[in-house]
Amino acid sequence: MKVVIIGGDAAGMSAAMEIYRNDKTAEILVLERSDIYSYGQCGLPYVINGKVAHTDELIARDVETYRGKYGMDARIFHEVTAINTQIQIVHATDVNSGEAFEFSYDRLLIATGASPTMQDWENRDLQGIHYVKTIPEMAVLMQDLAGTEHVTVIGAGFIGLEVAETIRARGLKVRIIQRSAQLMSNLDPELAKMVLEEAVKNGIEVLFEEEITGFEGQQNIQSVRTKKGSYATDLVIVATGIKPNTQFATGFAKLANGALIVNEKMETSIPNVYAAGDCASHYHRVKQKDDYLPLGTTANKQGRIAGLNIAGVEQSFKGIVGTSILKFFHLQIGMTGLTNEAADDLNDVVEVYHYEANDVASYYPPVKPMKIRMLVEQQSRQLLGMQAVGESGVDKRIDVFATALFNAMSFEDLLDLDLAYAPPFNGVWDPIQQAPKRYGKK
Numbered sequence: 238m239k240v241v242i243i244g245g246d247a248a249g250m251s252a253a254m255e256i257y258r259n260d261k262t263a264e265i266l267v268l269e270r271s272d273i274y275s276y277g278q279c280g281l282p283y284v285i286n287g288k289v290a291h292t293d294e295l296i297a298r299d300v301e302t303y304r305g306k307y308g309m310d311a312r313i314f315h316e317v318t319a320i321n322t323q324i325q326i327v328h329a330t331d332v333n334s335g336e337a338f339e340f341s342y343d344r345l346l347i348a349t350g351a352s353p354t355m356q357d358w359e360n361r362d363l364q365g366i367h368y369v370k371t372i373p374e375m376a377v378l379m380q381d382l383a384g385t386e387h388v389t390v391i392g393a394g395f396i397g398l399e400v401a402e403t404i405r406a407r408g409l410k411v412r413i414i415q416r417s418a419q420l421m422s423n424l425d426p427e428l429a430k431m432v433l434e435e436a437v438k439n440g441i442e443v444l445f446e447e448e449i450t451g452f453e454g455q456q457n458i459q460s461v462r463t464k465k466g467s468y469a470t471d472l473v474i475v476a477t478g479i480k481p482n483t484q485f486a487t488g489f490a491k492l493a494n495g496a497l498i499v500n501e502k503m504e505t506s507i508p509n510v511y512a513a514g515d516c517a518s519h520y521h522r523v524k525q526k527d528d529y530l531p532l533g534t535t536a537n538k539q540g541r542i543a544g545l546n547i548a549g550v551e552q553s554f555k556g557i558v559g560t561s562i563l564k565f566f567h568l569q570i571g572m573t574g575l576t577n578e579a580a581d582d583l584n585d586v587v588e589v590y591h592y593e594a595n596d597v598a599s600y601y602p603p604v605k606p607m608k609i610r611m612l613v614e615q616q617s618r619q620l621l622g623m624q625a626v627g628e629s630g631v632d633k634r635i636d637v638f639a640t641a642l643f644n645a646m647s648f649e650d651l652l653d654l655d656l657a658y659a660p661p662f663n664g665v666w667d668p669i670q671q672a673p674k675r676y677g678k679k
């Protein structure tokens with residue numbers, strides 16, 4: 238069986254390894270448009286503050302390993318430009334020489350991820366305007382940061398905040414420009430206030446409800462222009478969103494943003510073509526529909542499932558519940574399930590619980606408070622979502638709640654969970670059990 242995989246990172250190579258392990262007769266050809274395989278994009282922000290000494294440390298397996306140890310035909314600088322799904326052929330181009338290639342396949346996996354997007358702002362090709370997405374982009378950014386005093390980050394989602402923190406750690410001045418009225422638009426407004434306080438405490442200037450119109454400068458960026466004013470800066474990082482890399486895949490069923498719609502086996506709407514990761518849809522168990530939440534953890538899982546099915550081992554991707562976490566200076570910001578906005582779309586009445594709890598027993602210093610927001614469906618008592626912000630212990634509570642959500646547990650069921658307890662770890666009633674204890678139905 239000839240398997241062609243487009244994209245040599247998280248989803249693509251998770252699949253490749255499963256095919257290698259489960260079907261020793263499979264011929265695996267990987268087409269990757271860059272020259273870097275299998276690296277942790279999630280670690281890129283931490284190269285900026287030196288927590289990760291070099292981008293090489295982010296590479297899990299290099300291309301030579303895939304070729305030598307696993308016998309895969311792992312190509313570099315091969316960009317796929319079109320697929321003929323009728324005759325099962327992939328068209329690719331060598332990005333350096335321009336030479337064109339055709340490869341036939343029995344099974345094809347599209348694992349091309351997503352690319353950062355920037356609106357059609359004026360002068361967006363000035364030097365000093367960056368994305369944080371790939372290792373080569375990071376190398377240019379690190380060079381530019383060397384002579385820089387002031388950085389503007391556009392967008393205050395996960396990547397924007399991580400980058401703002403790590404640039405601040407280098408002693409540079411940082412400004413965040415955000416279109417909405419809070420940092421992290423999908424966070425509950427009460428919790429987002431804590432994030433803003435943390436930004437201000439750490440010397441970050443934050444501008445809200447600003448709409449960018451363009452950039453000013455001769456060759457290099459000198460200022461960012463918005464509808465409200467012009468703001469001097471030496472360097473800009475754009476973190477305003479991403480778009481799935483699926484333009485070359487025509488005739489497929491796609492979500493509105495271009496992500497390829499896949500079923501639980503990672504099959505697309507075209508026979509023998511699979512998709513996984515940031516270029517694919519993600520079935521949301523709470524919403525009970527296809528969604529798009531591009532994360533590394535999901536890309537690895539979907540890649541694994543795609544690889545197993547391609548190799549003839551039937552497996553299903555069970556879906557996501559929308560779990561994520563972020564460190565921002567001293568804060569941990571975690572969420573799982575529905576955002577307030579998504580809950581507003583439900584026909585059912587949603588109960589919202591806001592409360593504060595301690596990470597450890599109240600008599601075991603240092604005690605760090607965390608703010609929690611839980612969403613529960615009023616009639617069925619079904620858990621819908623949780624967000625938490627605090628200095629410690631957020632990850633554990635989010636993960637327990639995510640597990641409960643995954644298993645469709647009710648608000649009152651949380652009370653029965655046999656969670657680990659000792660004073661250095663929590664109170665006798667863990668923070669996530671305090672809400673059902675106080676407000677749950679008897």
Ligand SMILES: Cc1cc2nc3c(=O)[nH]c(=O)nc-3n(C[C@H](O)[C@H](O)[C@H](O)COP(=O)(O)OP(=O)(O)OC[C@H]3O[C@@H](n4cnc5c(N)ncnc54)[C@H](O)[C@@H]3O)c2cc1C
Pocket residue numbers: 243244245246247248249268269270271273277278279280281282315316317318348349350351369370371396482485513514515516531532533534535536
């Ligand atoms: C700065 C940053 C921080 C992040 N932090 C986190 C985090 O903390 N937690 C988390 O869960 N996720 C995080 N993510 C998201 C995570 O990195 C992605 O979800 C994950 O990399 C997606 O894997 P993928 O294989 O689907 O796509 P990618 O990793 O983007 O890989 C796709 C590959 O396909 C190649 N390609 C694209 N088009 C073509 C083509 N036409 N022909 C050939 N090759 C092509 C690309 O060069 C690329 O190598 C972060 C992302 C970034 C950028």
